[in-house]
Amino acid sequence: MANIIIDRIRKNFGTFQALKEVSLTVNDGEFVSLLGPSGCGKTTLLRIIAGLESESAGDIRIGDRSVVGLQPKDRGLAMVFQNYAVFPHMTVFENVAFGLRMQKADEARVSQQVKKAAALLHIEPYLDRYPNKLSGGQRQRVAVARALAVEPKVLLMDEPLSNLDALLRLEMRTELKTVLQSSGTTTIYVTHDQTEAMGLSDRIAVMHDGQIEQVGHPVDIYNHPATRFVGGFIGNPPMNFIRMPVTDGHVIAGSERFSVPPQSGPEIILGLRGEAVVLAPPSEGFQMRVRVAEPMGSHLLLTGLIENQPVRVILPAAEKVASGDVIGLKPDPARISWLAPDSGKAYL
Numbered sequence: 305m306a307n308i309i310i311d312r313i314r315k316n317f318g319t320f321q322a323l324k325e326v327s328l329t330v331n332d333g334e335f336v337s338l339l340g341p342s343g344c345g346k347t348t349l350l351r352i353i354a355g356l357e358s359e360s361a362g363d364i365r366i367g368d369r370s371v372v373g374l375q376p377k378d379r380g381l382a383m384v385f386q387n388y389a390v391f392p393h394m395t396v397f398e399n400v401a402f403g404l405r406m407q408k409a410d411e412a413r414v415s416q417q418v419k420k421a422a423a424l425l426h427i428e429p430y431l432d433r434y435p436n437k438l439s440g441g442q443r444q445r446v447a448v449a450r451a452l453a454v455e456p457k458v459l460l461m462d463e464p465l466s467n468l469d470a471l472l473r474l475e476m477r478t479e480l481k482t483v484l485q486s487s488g489t490t491t492i493y494v495t496h497d498q499t500e501a502m503g504l505s506d507r508i509a510v511m512h513d514g515q516i517e518q519v520g521h522p523v524d525i526y527n528h529p530a531t532r533f534v535g536g537f538i539g540n541p542p543m544n545f546i547r548m549p550v551t552d553g554h555v556i557a558g559s560e561r562f563s564v565p566p567q568s569g570p571e572i573i574l575g576l577r578g579e580a581v582v583l584a585p586p587s588e589g590f591q592m593r594v595r596v597a598e599p600m601g602s603h604l605l606l607t608g609l610i611e612n613q614p615v616r617v618i619l620p621a622a623e624k625v626a627s628g629d630v631i632g633l634k635p636d637p638a639r640i641s642w643l644a645p646d647s648g649k650a651y652l
């Protein structure tokens with residue numbers, strides 16, 4: 305078993321609390337992303353799991369033994385960090401073989417594993433080169449290949465695809481997912497790129513301000529964000545938030561009435577995904593004043609105002625809407641989130 309239990313981890317840098325109290329269980333073979341904006345504590349948490357940084361309080365267990373106080377090399381994991389240096393005095397082959405040599409693997413296994421990892425990361429043509437003859441993206445792929453070559457039970461990765469161009473990044477994402485799924489590697493993956501986290505992860509832990517704000521399956525988090533922060537961080541465009549008065553337990557939008565959760569006050573925030581609407585005549589549903597209509601090919605992106613509040617919605621590409629139009633939008637009631645105006649928390 306290679307599950308990872310993060311139990312009430314705290315980290316202070318002087319008086320600054322980088323991690324407030326973080327708990328998370330990653331199951332054997334699971335791929336979990338730590339997702340959040342710059343400075344929320346993702347890298348600090350990963351470095352604590354790896355043993356590169358010490359915790360101020362709390363426990364980390366890997367495969368049911370506490371690893372607190374253990375050296376990184378004794379924790380039974382492999383890691384790839386954003387700026388994880390490849391060894392400049394070794395060829396790419398020897399860099400990829402490094403972990404296997406440490407394990408005293410025989411020559412046949414070294415050769416087989418290096419070839420396999422090199423093929424996966426598309427670095428076979430460079431196996432005889434030294435790292436100073438590689439681009440940043442190629443070096444990053446060498447670092448990933450080195451971690452995968454040992455077939456680790458636990459893999460920690462911090463933005464491992466950040467130096468790749470968009471197309472290669474997408475390709476590597478798919479390859480990583482395939483290989484980690486088939487090998488059953490337990491993976492924690494740090495990223496601030498929500499598309500990457502959505503595509504790769506079995507579950508996502510959304511971090512904000514030194515805490516985990518929500519953990520769940522990507523689609524559940526997308527459809528049912530626990531907080532306004534999560535709804536705004538996940539999804540492109542972000543979830544729309546429209547502050548509305550509550551009348552007799554309902555919010556009224558043109559011809560439509562939506563019942564709100566019983567515990568709500570005189571006002572409520574209606575959370576609505578940009579694509580969870582259909583076009584209607586202006587008298588029906590929400591009235592939207594379209595400021596800009598952008599045909600994106602696959603869809604039509606509209607930016608404008610509903611109830612004088614800024615929104616972005618997505619309609620099928622074939623809809624005829626132009627900048628300056630006033631339209632009606634009927635929300636799908638099943639896809640509305642209701643949030644408290646003061647705390648920003650979703651009513652469940």
Ligand code: ATP
Nearest residue numbers: 317320322340341342343344345346347348349496
């Ligand atoms: P990014 O996506 O930018 O890498 P992150 O979410 O990984 O951000 P961390 O690197 O974990 O963020 O940093 C969390 C907070 O802790 C930041 O405010 C950072 O300035 C602070 N911090 C990190 N390392 C140290 C340190 N050694 N000393 C003091 N403060 C630190």
